[in-house]
Amino acid sequence: MNYSSKLIEEAVQALATLPGIGKKTALRLALHLVKMDPEWTERLGTALLDMRRNIQFCQDCHHLSDGPLCQICADARRDHSLICVVEGIRDVMAIEETGQYRGLYHVLGGVISPLDGIGPEALHLDSLYQRVAQGEVSEIIMAISPTIEGETTIFYLSRQLQSHPVKISVIARGVSFGGELEYADELTLGRSIAARAPYKAEGA
Amino acid sequence: MNYSSKLIEEAVQALATLPGIGKKTALRLALHLVKMDPEWTERLGTALLDMRRNIQFCQDCHHLSDGPLCQICADARRDHSLICVVEGIRDVMAIEETGQYRGLYHVLGGVISPLDGIGPEALHLDSLYQRVAQGEVSEIIMAISPTIEGETTIFYLSRQLQSHPVKISVIARGVSFGGELEYADELTLGRSIAARAPYKAEGA
Numbered sequence: 001m002n003y004s005s006k007l008i009e010e011a012v013q014a015l016a017t018l019p020g021i022g023k024k025t026a027l028r029l030a031l032h033l034v035k036m037d038p039e040w041t042e043r044l045g046t047a048l049l050d051m052r053r054n055i056q057f058c059q060d061c062h063h064l065s066d067g068p069l070c071q072i073c074a075d076a077r078r079d080h081s082l083i084c085v086v087e088g089i090r091d092v093m094a095i096e097e098t099g100q101y102r103g104l105y106h107v108l109g110g111v112i113s114p115l116d117g118i119g120p121e122a123l124h125l126d127s128l129y130q131r132v133a134q135g136e137v138s139e140i141i142m143a144i145s146p147t148i149e150g151e152t153t154i155f156y157l158s159r160q161l162q163s164h165p166v167k168i169s170v171i172a173r174g175v176s177f178g179g180e181l182e183y184a185d186e187l188t189l190g191r192s193i194a195a196r197a198p199y200k201a202e203g204a
Numbered sequence: 205m206n207y208s209s210k211l212i213e214e215a216v217q218a219l220a221t222l223p224g225i226g227k228k229t230a231l232r233l234a235l236h237l238v239k240m241d242p243e244w245t246e247r248l249g250t251a252l253l254d255m256r257r258n259i260q261f262c263q264d265c266h267h268l269s270d271g272p273l274c275q276i277c278a279d280a281r282r283d284h285s286l287i288c289v290v291e292g293i294r295d296v297m298a299i300e301e302t303g304q305y306r307g308l309y310h311v312l313g314g315v316i317s318p319l320d321g322i323g324p325e326a327l328h329l330d331s332l333y334q335r336v337a338q339g340e341v342s343e344i345i346m347a348i349s350p351t352i353e354g355e356t357t358i359f360y361l362s363r364q365l366q367s368h369p370v371k372i373s374v375i376a377r378g379v380s381f382g383g384e385l386e387y388a389d390e391l392t393l394g395r396s397i398a399a400r401a402p403y404k405a406e407g408a
Contacts, residue, residue: 002300004275005268007255014251017244018233029222031293033252034259034268040221041256045249047218048237051211052245055238064209064238071208089235096206 001027008034060131062107062124063092072096072104079103081138083131085157087111087145095143103141106131111144111153120156128157132164139167146173205231212238264335266311266328267296276300276308283307285342287335289361291315291349299347307345310335315348315357324360332361336368343371350377 001023003009008030015026033041057063058070061083065071072078072092082103086092092105108123131137140161144150158168174192175184184192205227207213212234219230237245261267262274265287269275276282276296286307290296296309312327335341344365348354362372378396379388388396 001297003268003297004300005259005270007259007270008268011251011255014248017248019236020229020232025224027294027297028224030252030255032223033256038256041252044218044221045253045256047215048234048245048252049249051215051234052237052242052249055209055211064207064212066209066211090231093205093207093231096208 003027060127061105062109062127063105064089077102080136082141083128083137083139084141084143085128086143087150087153091143103139108144108153111147111149112156113149113152123153125157125160129160132161132166137166139169142168142170207231264331265309266313266331267309268293281306284340286345287332287341287343288345288347289332290347291354291357295347307343312348312357315351315353316360317353317356327357329361329364333364336365336370341370343373346372346374 001012003012008027011030011033012023012026015021015029016023018026021029033044054066056065056067058065058073059068060073061070063070063072067074079102082101083106084095084101084103085106085108086095087108087110089107092107095101095105106124106128108125108128110118110123112118112120112123132140140157142154142157144154154170161168173188174195175181175188181189205216207216212231215234215237216227216230219225219233220227222230225233237248258270260269260271262269262277263272264277265274267274267276271278283306286305287310288299288305288307289310289312290299291312291314293311296311299305299309310328310332312329312332314322314327316322316324316327336344344361346358346361348358358374365372377392378399379385379392385393
């Protein structure tokens with residue numbers, strides 16, 4: 001494509017390196033910014049640069065943070081005896097969105113996947129062991145995707161932590177609320193039946 | 205959404221002002237940048253800021269430009285007696301992509317659309333009249349979408365220019381090459397038959 005402008009060309013090429021954004025979309029975005037007030041581009045450009053230059057990872061849980069400790073770890077009102085172990089940052093955000101959890105997190109930064117060359121040493125495990133060793137933690141909740149790699153990671157972690165007096169639990173798996181049984185996959189449906197629970201009426 | 209970081213939140217909100225990018229996509233893009241080397245974000249942020257701060261519009265044809273004159277108008281090898289009148293910047297890029305045109309352009313910045321409150325005074329017309337009045341131009345090619353507003357604009361412009369000794373032409377309209385006749389709309393098909401041309405064998 002001939003952009004007739006090196007400035008536009010460089011902006012389009014930089015935008016097109018983003019995932020899911022091709023050359024055509026990048027051009028549309030660049031021309032949108034040219035059409036809008038310059039303040040929009042100033043805000044976007046400085047927000048991106050500010051973010052990348054100043055973003056940190058929480059020294060306790062490895063979640064995104066504006067300082068050494070993230071807002072969640074720094075919040076004294078949260079239950080510091082509960083740690084929810086997740087694969088990534090977006091899992092923290094998804095669980096926070098539910099408003100159902102008031103403990104802390106620990107972001108592993110991935111799951112054990114020998115096929116991809118990811119062993120336990122590539123994950124944030126030492127800092128988790130340290131947090132557990134400090135003795136304040138009573139329960140570790142594994143909120144990791146029920147895939148082969150996820151199950152492997154949960155198994156490995158539970159073995160590593162078995163010498164500590166800490167309860168290890170796994171988030172409930174089964175058919176989705178609102179989901180139709182006939183569309184649930186066989187494995188989920190089969191395990192849902194095997195792991196059936198006594199019925200309790202709501203509010204009873 | 206609780207981002208646990210003002211830096212991420214500001215970046216996501218700025219990205220989500222772009223057309224076609226929602227909060228979820230914006231978050232995905234922001235986390236992608238956090239994961240990549242800082243140089244990627246530096247390149248993107250500075251490319252956007254550079255573009256917006258320094259981009260100009262060609263003083264002759266109103267196309268995007270890095271200086272007072274765009275690359276096309278400044279190119280002495282192009283035919284300065286031909287001006288192709290288009291609605292917007294993307295039309296110039298599309299025509300340049302074809303490699304079939306070696307004249308100059310004139311970007312109107314829109315079409316006359318009374319319903320949207322866009323009259324002739326909102327378009328870059330005076331500069332077009334000036335270019336024609338300088339006498340170097342022999343033909344004006346109207347490459348404007350065949351919509352009601354486009355046709356109105358072509359009609360208005362042809363009336364304004366009729367006192368000048370300049371040929372006015374319109375790009376060919378008809379069924380698309382490679383298109384199937386049965387899927388062409390009635391108007392296009394009807395006009396294609398009315399505007400039929402003598403058959404010339406290729407290379408004859």
